[in-house]
Amino acid sequence: MIPTVSxxxxxxxxxxxxxxxxxxxxxxxxxxxxxKLENYVAANSVEKFRDLCAELEVTTPVxxxxxxxxxSQGERRKEAWDHFKRRLDLCGLAKIPTIVVACDVAAPLSEQVLERVQVSLQQLATEVGLRGLRAAxxxxxxxxxxxNLQTAVALVTDVGSPHLGVCLDAYHYHVGPSKPEDLGYLTKDNLLHVQVCDVADVARELASDSMRILPGEGEIALPAIIDRLKQIGYTGCVSLELMNPQLWQVPPRQMGEIGITSVRKLLGQNTM
Structure with a gap:
Protein backbone atom coordinates (compact mmCIF):
# COMPACT_ATOMS: atom_id res chain seq x y z
CA MET A 1 0.00 0.00 0.00
CA ILE A 2 1.15 3.52 -0.81
CA PRO A 3 1.04 6.07 2.05
CA THR A 4 -0.28 9.31 0.61
CA VAL A 5 -1.34 12.78 1.78
CA SER A 6 -4.09 14.82 0.13
CA LYS A 36 -5.56 23.68 -7.01
CA LEU A 37 -4.43 21.89 -10.16
CA GLU A 38 -6.77 23.96 -12.32
CA ASN A 39 -5.48 27.19 -10.76
CA TYR A 40 -1.87 26.17 -11.18
CA VAL A 41 -2.24 25.14 -14.81
CA ALA A 42 -4.17 28.34 -15.62
CA ALA A 43 -1.22 30.40 -14.36
CA ASN A 44 1.50 28.10 -15.69
CA SER A 45 1.02 24.97 -17.80
CA VAL A 46 0.38 21.26 -17.40
CA GLU A 47 3.90 20.64 -18.69
CA LYS A 48 5.32 22.74 -15.87
CA PHE A 49 3.24 20.70 -13.41
CA ARG A 50 4.73 17.47 -14.72
CA ASP A 51 8.23 18.94 -14.64
CA LEU A 52 7.72 20.08 -11.04
CA CYS A 53 6.60 16.60 -9.98
CA ALA A 54 9.61 15.05 -11.70
CA GLU A 55 12.00 17.56 -10.13
CA LEU A 56 10.61 16.90 -6.64
CA GLU A 57 10.37 13.14 -7.24
CA VAL A 58 6.72 12.99 -6.22
CA THR A 59 3.90 10.97 -7.74
CA THR A 60 0.31 12.14 -8.13
CA PRO A 61 -1.76 8.97 -8.62
CA VAL A 62 -5.16 10.39 -7.62
CA SER A 72 -28.22 16.72 -12.26
CA GLN A 73 -30.60 17.64 -15.07
CA GLY A 74 -30.92 20.13 -17.90
CA GLU A 75 -28.42 22.98 -18.08
CA ARG A 76 -26.99 22.13 -14.67
CA ARG A 77 -26.19 18.63 -15.91
CA LYS A 78 -24.53 19.94 -19.06
CA GLU A 79 -22.38 22.33 -17.03
CA ALA A 80 -21.40 19.61 -14.55
CA TRP A 81 -20.42 17.14 -17.24
CA ASP A 82 -18.61 19.69 -19.38
CA HIS A 83 -16.55 20.69 -16.35
CA PHE A 84 -15.91 17.05 -15.53
CA LYS A 85 -14.72 16.27 -19.06
CA ARG A 86 -12.30 19.20 -18.89
CA ARG A 87 -11.00 17.83 -15.62
CA LEU A 88 -10.61 14.37 -17.13
CA ASP A 89 -8.63 15.82 -20.01
CA LEU A 90 -6.49 17.73 -17.54
CA CYS A 91 -5.85 14.59 -15.48
CA GLY A 92 -4.86 12.75 -18.63
CA LEU A 93 -2.34 15.43 -19.58
CA ALA A 94 -1.07 15.61 -16.00
CA LYS A 95 -0.62 11.82 -15.87
CA ILE A 96 -3.06 11.39 -12.97
CA PRO A 97 -4.75 8.03 -13.59
CA THR A 98 -7.58 8.09 -11.03
CA ILE A 99 -10.22 10.70 -10.21
CA VAL A 100 -12.56 10.57 -7.22
CA VAL A 101 -16.23 11.24 -7.93
CA ALA A 102 -18.71 11.94 -5.13
CA CYS A 103 -21.93 9.95 -4.85
CA ASP A 104 -23.86 13.02 -3.74
CA VAL A 105 -27.53 12.39 -4.48
CA ALA A 106 -30.00 14.67 -2.73
CA ALA A 107 -33.19 13.39 -1.10
CA PRO A 108 -35.88 12.40 -1.74
CA LEU A 109 -34.97 9.20 -3.55
CA SER A 110 -37.31 7.89 -6.26
CA GLU A 111 -37.16 5.29 -9.00
CA GLN A 112 -36.60 8.09 -11.49
CA VAL A 113 -33.63 9.43 -9.51
CA LEU A 114 -32.16 5.93 -9.18
CA GLU A 115 -32.44 5.38 -12.92
CA ARG A 116 -30.78 8.73 -13.53
CA VAL A 117 -27.90 7.76 -11.22
CA GLN A 118 -27.45 4.43 -12.99
CA VAL A 119 -27.34 6.11 -16.41
CA SER A 120 -24.84 8.65 -15.10
CA LEU A 121 -22.58 5.93 -13.75
CA GLN A 122 -22.57 4.21 -17.14
CA GLN A 123 -21.65 7.53 -18.74
CA LEU A 124 -18.99 8.09 -16.10
CA ALA A 125 -17.34 4.76 -16.87
CA THR A 126 -17.46 5.50 -20.60
CA GLU A 127 -15.90 8.97 -20.28
CA VAL A 128 -13.00 7.86 -18.08
CA GLY A 129 -12.48 4.74 -20.18
CA LEU A 130 -12.16 6.77 -23.38
CA ARG A 131 -9.23 8.57 -21.78
CA GLY A 132 -7.61 5.49 -20.26
CA LEU A 133 -8.40 6.70 -16.73
CA ARG A 134 -10.35 5.37 -13.74
CA ALA A 135 -13.07 6.87 -11.57
CA ALA A 136 -13.43 5.98 -7.89
CA ASN A 148 -22.80 3.16 2.45
CA LEU A 149 -20.11 0.81 1.23
CA GLN A 150 -22.41 -2.07 0.29
CA THR A 151 -24.59 0.04 -1.99
CA ALA A 152 -21.60 1.79 -3.54
CA VAL A 153 -20.11 -1.57 -4.47
CA ALA A 154 -23.47 -2.70 -5.88
CA LEU A 155 -23.78 0.43 -8.03
CA VAL A 156 -20.28 -0.05 -9.38
CA THR A 157 -20.81 -3.78 -9.96
CA ASP A 158 -23.97 -3.11 -11.98
CA VAL A 159 -21.95 -0.98 -14.40
CA GLY A 160 -19.36 -3.73 -14.82
CA SER A 161 -16.53 -1.55 -16.10
CA PRO A 162 -12.84 -1.89 -15.20
CA HIS A 163 -12.70 1.90 -15.34
CA LEU A 164 -15.13 2.38 -12.43
CA GLY A 165 -14.53 1.35 -8.82
CA VAL A 166 -15.00 2.44 -5.23
CA CYS A 167 -13.29 5.00 -3.03
CA LEU A 168 -13.44 3.98 0.63
CA ASP A 169 -13.43 7.10 2.81
CA ALA A 170 -13.05 6.06 6.45
CA TYR A 171 -15.00 9.11 7.63
CA HIS A 172 -18.11 8.32 5.58
CA TYR A 173 -17.75 4.65 6.50
CA HIS A 174 -17.76 5.59 10.18
CA VAL A 175 -20.51 8.23 10.33
CA GLY A 176 -22.87 6.68 7.78
CA PRO A 177 -24.92 3.46 7.76
CA SER A 178 -22.07 1.20 6.63
CA LYS A 179 -21.51 -1.93 8.71
CA PRO A 180 -18.27 -3.76 9.53
CA GLU A 181 -19.37 -6.71 7.40
CA ASP A 182 -19.59 -4.38 4.39
CA LEU A 183 -15.80 -4.52 4.20
CA GLY A 184 -16.30 -8.04 2.88
CA TYR A 185 -17.62 -6.58 -0.39
CA LEU A 186 -14.25 -5.01 -1.17
CA THR A 187 -11.96 -6.75 -3.63
CA LYS A 188 -8.63 -5.94 -5.18
CA ASP A 189 -10.47 -5.18 -8.43
CA ASN A 190 -13.28 -2.91 -7.20
CA LEU A 191 -11.32 -0.82 -4.66
CA LEU A 192 -9.49 2.01 -6.42
CA HIS A 193 -8.68 4.42 -3.59
CA VAL A 194 -8.75 4.72 0.22
CA GLN A 195 -8.94 7.90 2.31
CA VAL A 196 -8.31 7.86 6.05
CA CYS A 197 -8.73 10.15 9.04
CA ASP A 198 -10.17 9.81 12.53
CA VAL A 199 -12.95 11.34 14.62
CA ALA A 200 -13.01 11.62 18.41
CA ASP A 201 -15.42 12.41 21.25
CA VAL A 202 -18.52 13.04 19.17
CA ALA A 203 -21.62 11.02 18.35
CA ARG A 204 -21.57 9.91 14.74
CA GLU A 205 -24.83 11.74 14.10
CA LEU A 206 -23.16 15.01 15.13
CA ALA A 207 -19.86 14.52 13.33
CA SER A 208 -18.80 16.78 10.48
CA ASP A 209 -15.90 16.93 8.03
CA SER A 210 -14.38 19.76 10.10
CA MET A 211 -13.89 17.30 12.97
CA ARG A 212 -11.52 15.05 11.04
CA ILE A 213 -8.23 14.42 12.87
CA LEU A 214 -5.12 12.32 12.36
CA PRO A 215 -5.51 8.53 12.23
CA GLY A 216 -5.08 6.79 15.57
CA GLU A 217 -6.28 9.76 17.62
CA GLY A 218 -10.00 8.92 17.54
CA GLU A 219 -12.61 6.19 17.43
CA ILE A 220 -12.84 5.01 13.82
CA ALA A 221 -12.15 1.28 13.49
CA LEU A 222 -9.17 1.86 11.20
CA PRO A 223 -7.28 -1.36 12.07
CA ALA A 224 -10.22 -3.44 10.78
CA ILE A 225 -10.14 -1.49 7.51
CA ILE A 226 -6.39 -1.97 7.11
CA ASP A 227 -6.71 -5.67 7.90
CA ARG A 228 -9.25 -6.04 5.09
CA LEU A 229 -7.01 -4.17 2.67
CA LYS A 230 -4.22 -6.60 3.47
CA GLN A 231 -6.55 -9.59 3.04
CA ILE A 232 -7.54 -8.58 -0.49
CA GLY A 233 -4.00 -7.62 -1.47
CA TYR A 234 -4.78 -3.95 -2.03
CA THR A 235 -1.71 -2.14 -3.35
CA GLY A 236 -3.12 1.33 -4.05
CA CYS A 237 -3.00 4.59 -2.13
CA VAL A 238 -4.08 5.06 1.47
CA SER A 239 -4.44 8.82 1.62
CA LEU A 240 -4.80 11.16 4.57
CA GLU A 241 -7.75 13.49 4.00
CA LEU A 242 -8.43 16.21 6.57
CA MET A 243 -10.97 19.00 6.16
CA ASN A 244 -10.34 20.47 9.59
CA PRO A 245 -9.95 24.29 9.54
CA GLN A 246 -7.75 24.17 12.63
CA LEU A 247 -5.35 21.74 10.96
CA TRP A 248 -5.33 23.87 7.82
CA GLN A 249 -3.33 26.37 9.87
CA VAL A 250 -0.45 23.89 10.16
CA PRO A 251 2.34 24.82 7.68
CA PRO A 252 2.42 22.45 4.67
CA ARG A 253 5.95 21.24 5.49
CA GLN A 254 4.84 20.16 8.96
CA MET A 255 1.56 18.73 7.66
CA GLY A 256 3.46 16.66 5.13
CA GLU A 257 5.72 15.28 7.82
CA ILE A 258 3.10 14.48 10.45
CA GLY A 259 0.58 13.37 7.85
CA ILE A 260 2.75 10.84 6.07
CA THR A 261 4.11 9.58 9.40
CA SER A 262 0.59 8.95 10.70
CA VAL A 263 -0.38 6.99 7.59
CA ARG A 264 2.80 4.93 7.63
CA LYS A 265 2.21 4.13 11.28
CA LEU A 266 -1.36 3.06 10.50
CA LEU A 267 -0.09 0.77 7.77
CA GLY A 268 2.63 -0.67 9.99
CA GLN A 269 5.38 0.73 7.77
CA ASN A 270 8.70 2.27 8.74
CA THR A 271 8.05 5.89 9.76
CA MET A 272 11.60 7.04 9.05
Missing amino acids: QVCSLHSPLEKDLEDFSAGHCRSIEIWLT ASFHGGLLE LEFQATSAIGN
Missing part, protein backbone atom coordinates in the same frame (compact mmCIF):
# COMPACT_ATOMS: atom_id res chain seq x y z
CA GLN A 7 -3.56 18.47 -0.72
CA VAL A 8 -6.85 19.26 1.01
CA CYS A 9 -4.94 18.83 4.29
CA SER A 10 -3.32 22.18 3.45
CA LEU A 11 -6.28 23.72 1.67
CA HIS A 12 -5.15 27.34 1.72
CA SER A 13 -1.65 26.89 0.30
CA PRO A 14 -0.98 26.83 -3.46
CA LEU A 15 -0.24 23.63 -5.33
CA GLU A 16 3.46 24.28 -5.83
CA LYS A 17 4.03 24.94 -2.12
CA ASP A 18 2.21 21.73 -1.22
CA LEU A 19 4.35 19.70 -3.56
CA GLU A 20 7.58 21.32 -2.45
CA ASP A 21 6.84 21.15 1.28
CA PHE A 22 5.23 17.70 1.27
CA SER A 23 8.24 16.40 -0.63
CA ALA A 24 10.61 18.03 1.86
CA GLY A 25 8.62 16.32 4.60
CA HIS A 26 9.33 12.92 2.99
CA CYS A 27 5.89 12.55 1.45
CA ARG A 28 6.35 11.24 -2.09
CA SER A 29 2.76 10.34 -3.01
CA ILE A 30 0.28 13.22 -3.13
CA GLU A 31 -3.47 13.25 -3.77
CA ILE A 32 -4.13 16.28 -5.92
CA TRP A 33 -6.98 18.68 -5.12
CA LEU A 34 -8.51 19.43 -8.51
CA THR A 35 -9.21 23.11 -7.93
CA ALA A 63 -7.13 13.64 -7.93
CA SER A 64 -10.15 14.68 -5.83
CA PHE A 65 -12.96 15.32 -6.18
CA HIS A 66 -15.82 16.03 -8.57
CA GLY A 67 -19.47 16.22 -7.51
CA GLY A 68 -22.86 17.07 -8.94
CA LEU A 69 -22.72 14.52 -11.76
CA LEU A 70 -25.11 11.75 -10.89
CA GLU A 71 -28.56 13.32 -10.62
CA LEU A 137 -16.99 6.46 -6.62
CA GLU A 138 -16.91 7.84 -3.08
CA PHE A 139 -20.04 7.00 -1.11
CA GLN A 140 -21.28 9.92 0.99
CA ALA A 141 -22.92 9.36 4.37
CA THR A 142 -25.62 11.95 3.63
CA SER A 143 -26.46 10.81 0.09
CA ALA A 144 -29.97 9.54 -0.67
CA ILE A 145 -28.46 6.57 -2.51
CA GLY A 146 -24.92 5.29 -2.20
CA ASN A 147 -24.49 6.39 1.40
Whole structure:
Protein backbone atom coordinates (compact mmCIF):
# COMPACT_ATOMS: atom_id res chain seq x y z
CA MET A 1 0.00 0.00 0.00
CA ILE A 2 1.15 3.52 -0.81
CA PRO A 3 1.04 6.07 2.05
CA THR A 4 -0.28 9.31 0.61
CA VAL A 5 -1.34 12.78 1.78
CA SER A 6 -4.09 14.82 0.13
CA GLN A 7 -3.56 18.47 -0.72
CA VAL A 8 -6.85 19.26 1.01
CA CYS A 9 -4.94 18.83 4.29
CA SER A 10 -3.32 22.18 3.45
CA LEU A 11 -6.28 23.72 1.67
CA HIS A 12 -5.15 27.34 1.72
CA SER A 13 -1.65 26.89 0.30
CA PRO A 14 -0.98 26.83 -3.46
CA LEU A 15 -0.24 23.63 -5.33
CA GLU A 16 3.46 24.28 -5.83
CA LYS A 17 4.03 24.94 -2.12
CA ASP A 18 2.21 21.73 -1.22
CA LEU A 19 4.35 19.70 -3.56
CA GLU A 20 7.58 21.32 -2.45
CA ASP A 21 6.84 21.15 1.28
CA PHE A 22 5.23 17.70 1.27
CA SER A 23 8.24 16.40 -0.63
CA ALA A 24 10.61 18.03 1.86
CA GLY A 25 8.62 16.32 4.60
CA HIS A 26 9.33 12.92 2.99
CA CYS A 27 5.89 12.55 1.45
CA ARG A 28 6.35 11.24 -2.09
CA SER A 29 2.76 10.34 -3.01
CA ILE A 30 0.28 13.22 -3.13
CA GLU A 31 -3.47 13.25 -3.77
CA ILE A 32 -4.13 16.28 -5.92
CA TRP A 33 -6.98 18.68 -5.12
CA LEU A 34 -8.51 19.43 -8.51
CA THR A 35 -9.21 23.11 -7.93
CA LYS A 36 -5.56 23.68 -7.01
CA LEU A 37 -4.43 21.89 -10.16
CA GLU A 38 -6.77 23.96 -12.32
CA ASN A 39 -5.48 27.19 -10.76
CA TYR A 40 -1.87 26.17 -11.18
CA VAL A 41 -2.24 25.14 -14.81
CA ALA A 42 -4.17 28.34 -15.62
CA ALA A 43 -1.22 30.40 -14.36
CA ASN A 44 1.50 28.10 -15.69
CA SER A 45 1.02 24.97 -17.80
CA VAL A 46 0.38 21.26 -17.40
CA GLU A 47 3.90 20.64 -18.69
CA LYS A 48 5.32 22.74 -15.87
CA PHE A 49 3.24 20.70 -13.41
CA ARG A 50 4.73 17.47 -14.72
CA ASP A 51 8.23 18.94 -14.64
CA LEU A 52 7.72 20.08 -11.04
CA CYS A 53 6.60 16.60 -9.98
CA ALA A 54 9.61 15.05 -11.70
CA GLU A 55 12.00 17.56 -10.13
CA LEU A 56 10.61 16.90 -6.64
CA GLU A 57 10.37 13.14 -7.24
CA VAL A 58 6.72 12.99 -6.22
CA THR A 59 3.90 10.97 -7.74
CA THR A 60 0.31 12.14 -8.13
CA PRO A 61 -1.76 8.97 -8.62
CA VAL A 62 -5.16 10.39 -7.62
CA ALA A 63 -7.13 13.64 -7.93
CA SER A 64 -10.15 14.68 -5.83
CA PHE A 65 -12.96 15.32 -6.18
CA HIS A 66 -15.82 16.03 -8.57
CA GLY A 67 -19.47 16.22 -7.51
CA GLY A 68 -22.86 17.07 -8.94
CA LEU A 69 -22.72 14.52 -11.76
CA LEU A 70 -25.11 11.75 -10.89
CA GLU A 71 -28.56 13.32 -10.62
CA SER A 72 -28.22 16.72 -12.26
CA GLN A 73 -30.60 17.64 -15.07
CA GLY A 74 -30.92 20.13 -17.90
CA GLU A 75 -28.42 22.98 -18.08
CA ARG A 76 -26.99 22.13 -14.67
CA ARG A 77 -26.19 18.63 -15.91
CA LYS A 78 -24.53 19.94 -19.06
CA GLU A 79 -22.38 22.33 -17.03
CA ALA A 80 -21.40 19.61 -14.55
CA TRP A 81 -20.42 17.14 -17.24
CA ASP A 82 -18.61 19.69 -19.38
CA HIS A 83 -16.55 20.69 -16.35
CA PHE A 84 -15.91 17.05 -15.53
CA LYS A 85 -14.72 16.27 -19.06
CA ARG A 86 -12.30 19.20 -18.89
CA ARG A 87 -11.00 17.83 -15.62
CA LEU A 88 -10.61 14.37 -17.13
CA ASP A 89 -8.63 15.82 -20.01
CA LEU A 90 -6.49 17.73 -17.54
CA CYS A 91 -5.85 14.59 -15.48
CA GLY A 92 -4.86 12.75 -18.63
CA LEU A 93 -2.34 15.43 -19.58
CA ALA A 94 -1.07 15.61 -16.00
CA LYS A 95 -0.62 11.82 -15.87
CA ILE A 96 -3.06 11.39 -12.97
CA PRO A 97 -4.75 8.03 -13.59
CA THR A 98 -7.58 8.09 -11.03
CA ILE A 99 -10.22 10.70 -10.21
CA VAL A 100 -12.56 10.57 -7.22
CA VAL A 101 -16.23 11.24 -7.93
CA ALA A 102 -18.71 11.94 -5.13
CA CYS A 103 -21.93 9.95 -4.85
CA ASP A 104 -23.86 13.02 -3.74
CA VAL A 105 -27.53 12.39 -4.48
CA ALA A 106 -30.00 14.67 -2.73
CA ALA A 107 -33.19 13.39 -1.10
CA PRO A 108 -35.88 12.40 -1.74
CA LEU A 109 -34.97 9.20 -3.55
CA SER A 110 -37.31 7.89 -6.26
CA GLU A 111 -37.16 5.29 -9.00
CA GLN A 112 -36.60 8.09 -11.49
CA VAL A 113 -33.63 9.43 -9.51
CA LEU A 114 -32.16 5.93 -9.18
CA GLU A 115 -32.44 5.38 -12.92
CA ARG A 116 -30.78 8.73 -13.53
CA VAL A 117 -27.90 7.76 -11.22
CA GLN A 118 -27.45 4.43 -12.99
CA VAL A 119 -27.34 6.11 -16.41
CA SER A 120 -24.84 8.65 -15.10
CA LEU A 121 -22.58 5.93 -13.75
CA GLN A 122 -22.57 4.21 -17.14
CA GLN A 123 -21.65 7.53 -18.74
CA LEU A 124 -18.99 8.09 -16.10
CA ALA A 125 -17.34 4.76 -16.87
CA THR A 126 -17.46 5.50 -20.60
CA GLU A 127 -15.90 8.97 -20.28
CA VAL A 128 -13.00 7.86 -18.08
CA GLY A 129 -12.48 4.74 -20.18
CA LEU A 130 -12.16 6.77 -23.38
CA ARG A 131 -9.23 8.57 -21.78
CA GLY A 132 -7.61 5.49 -20.26
CA LEU A 133 -8.40 6.70 -16.73
CA ARG A 134 -10.35 5.37 -13.74
CA ALA A 135 -13.07 6.87 -11.57
CA ALA A 136 -13.43 5.98 -7.89
CA LEU A 137 -16.99 6.46 -6.62
CA GLU A 138 -16.91 7.84 -3.08
CA PHE A 139 -20.04 7.00 -1.11
CA GLN A 140 -21.28 9.92 0.99
CA ALA A 141 -22.92 9.36 4.37
CA THR A 142 -25.62 11.95 3.63
CA SER A 143 -26.46 10.81 0.09
CA ALA A 144 -29.97 9.54 -0.67
CA ILE A 145 -28.46 6.57 -2.51
CA GLY A 146 -24.92 5.29 -2.20
CA ASN A 147 -24.49 6.39 1.40
CA ASN A 148 -22.80 3.16 2.45
CA LEU A 149 -20.11 0.81 1.23
CA GLN A 150 -22.41 -2.07 0.29
CA THR A 151 -24.59 0.04 -1.99
CA ALA A 152 -21.60 1.79 -3.54
CA VAL A 153 -20.11 -1.57 -4.47
CA ALA A 154 -23.47 -2.70 -5.88
CA LEU A 155 -23.78 0.43 -8.03
CA VAL A 156 -20.28 -0.05 -9.38
CA THR A 157 -20.81 -3.78 -9.96
CA ASP A 158 -23.97 -3.11 -11.98
CA VAL A 159 -21.95 -0.98 -14.40
CA GLY A 160 -19.36 -3.73 -14.82
CA SER A 161 -16.53 -1.55 -16.10
CA PRO A 162 -12.84 -1.89 -15.20
CA HIS A 163 -12.70 1.90 -15.34
CA LEU A 164 -15.13 2.38 -12.43
CA GLY A 165 -14.53 1.35 -8.82
CA VAL A 166 -15.00 2.44 -5.23
CA CYS A 167 -13.29 5.00 -3.03
CA LEU A 168 -13.44 3.98 0.63
CA ASP A 169 -13.43 7.10 2.81
CA ALA A 170 -13.05 6.06 6.45
CA TYR A 171 -15.00 9.11 7.63
CA HIS A 172 -18.11 8.32 5.58
CA TYR A 173 -17.75 4.65 6.50
CA HIS A 174 -17.76 5.59 10.18
CA VAL A 175 -20.51 8.23 10.33
CA GLY A 176 -22.87 6.68 7.78
CA PRO A 177 -24.92 3.46 7.76
CA SER A 178 -22.07 1.20 6.63
CA LYS A 179 -21.51 -1.93 8.71
CA PRO A 180 -18.27 -3.76 9.53
CA GLU A 181 -19.37 -6.71 7.40
CA ASP A 182 -19.59 -4.38 4.39
CA LEU A 183 -15.80 -4.52 4.20
CA GLY A 184 -16.30 -8.04 2.88
CA TYR A 185 -17.62 -6.58 -0.39
CA LEU A 186 -14.25 -5.01 -1.17
CA THR A 187 -11.96 -6.75 -3.63
CA LYS A 188 -8.63 -5.94 -5.18
CA ASP A 189 -10.47 -5.18 -8.43
CA ASN A 190 -13.28 -2.91 -7.20
CA LEU A 191 -11.32 -0.82 -4.66
CA LEU A 192 -9.49 2.01 -6.42
CA HIS A 193 -8.68 4.42 -3.59
CA VAL A 194 -8.75 4.72 0.22
CA GLN A 195 -8.94 7.90 2.31
CA VAL A 196 -8.31 7.86 6.05
CA CYS A 197 -8.73 10.15 9.04
CA ASP A 198 -10.17 9.81 12.53
CA VAL A 199 -12.95 11.34 14.62
CA ALA A 200 -13.01 11.62 18.41
CA ASP A 201 -15.42 12.41 21.25
CA VAL A 202 -18.52 13.04 19.17
CA ALA A 203 -21.62 11.02 18.35
CA ARG A 204 -21.57 9.91 14.74
CA GLU A 205 -24.83 11.74 14.10
CA LEU A 206 -23.16 15.01 15.13
CA ALA A 207 -19.86 14.52 13.33
CA SER A 208 -18.80 16.78 10.48
CA ASP A 209 -15.90 16.93 8.03
CA SER A 210 -14.38 19.76 10.10
CA MET A 211 -13.89 17.30 12.97
CA ARG A 212 -11.52 15.05 11.04
CA ILE A 213 -8.23 14.42 12.87
CA LEU A 214 -5.12 12.32 12.36
CA PRO A 215 -5.51 8.53 12.23
CA GLY A 216 -5.08 6.79 15.57
CA GLU A 217 -6.28 9.76 17.62
CA GLY A 218 -10.00 8.92 17.54
CA GLU A 219 -12.61 6.19 17.43
CA ILE A 220 -12.84 5.01 13.82
CA ALA A 221 -12.15 1.28 13.49
CA LEU A 222 -9.17 1.86 11.20
CA PRO A 223 -7.28 -1.36 12.07
CA ALA A 224 -10.22 -3.44 10.78
CA ILE A 225 -10.14 -1.49 7.51
CA ILE A 226 -6.39 -1.97 7.11
CA ASP A 227 -6.71 -5.67 7.90
CA ARG A 228 -9.25 -6.04 5.09
CA LEU A 229 -7.01 -4.17 2.67
CA LYS A 230 -4.22 -6.60 3.47
CA GLN A 231 -6.55 -9.59 3.04
CA ILE A 232 -7.54 -8.58 -0.49
CA GLY A 233 -4.00 -7.62 -1.47
CA TYR A 234 -4.78 -3.95 -2.03
CA THR A 235 -1.71 -2.14 -3.35
CA GLY A 236 -3.12 1.33 -4.05
CA CYS A 237 -3.00 4.59 -2.13
CA VAL A 238 -4.08 5.06 1.47
CA SER A 239 -4.44 8.82 1.62
CA LEU A 240 -4.80 11.16 4.57
CA GLU A 241 -7.75 13.49 4.00
CA LEU A 242 -8.43 16.21 6.57
CA MET A 243 -10.97 19.00 6.16
CA ASN A 244 -10.34 20.47 9.59
CA PRO A 245 -9.95 24.29 9.54
CA GLN A 246 -7.75 24.17 12.63
CA LEU A 247 -5.35 21.74 10.96
CA TRP A 248 -5.33 23.87 7.82
CA GLN A 249 -3.33 26.37 9.87
CA VAL A 250 -0.45 23.89 10.16
CA PRO A 251 2.34 24.82 7.68
CA PRO A 252 2.42 22.45 4.67
CA ARG A 253 5.95 21.24 5.49
CA GLN A 254 4.84 20.16 8.96
CA MET A 255 1.56 18.73 7.66
CA GLY A 256 3.46 16.66 5.13
CA GLU A 257 5.72 15.28 7.82
CA ILE A 258 3.10 14.48 10.45
CA GLY A 259 0.58 13.37 7.85
CA ILE A 260 2.75 10.84 6.07
CA THR A 261 4.11 9.58 9.40
CA SER A 262 0.59 8.95 10.70
CA VAL A 263 -0.38 6.99 7.59
CA ARG A 264 2.80 4.93 7.63
CA LYS A 265 2.21 4.13 11.28
CA LEU A 266 -1.36 3.06 10.50
CA LEU A 267 -0.09 0.77 7.77
CA GLY A 268 2.63 -0.67 9.99
CA GLN A 269 5.38 0.73 7.77
CA ASN A 270 8.70 2.27 8.74
CA THR A 271 8.05 5.89 9.76
CA MET A 272 11.60 7.04 9.05
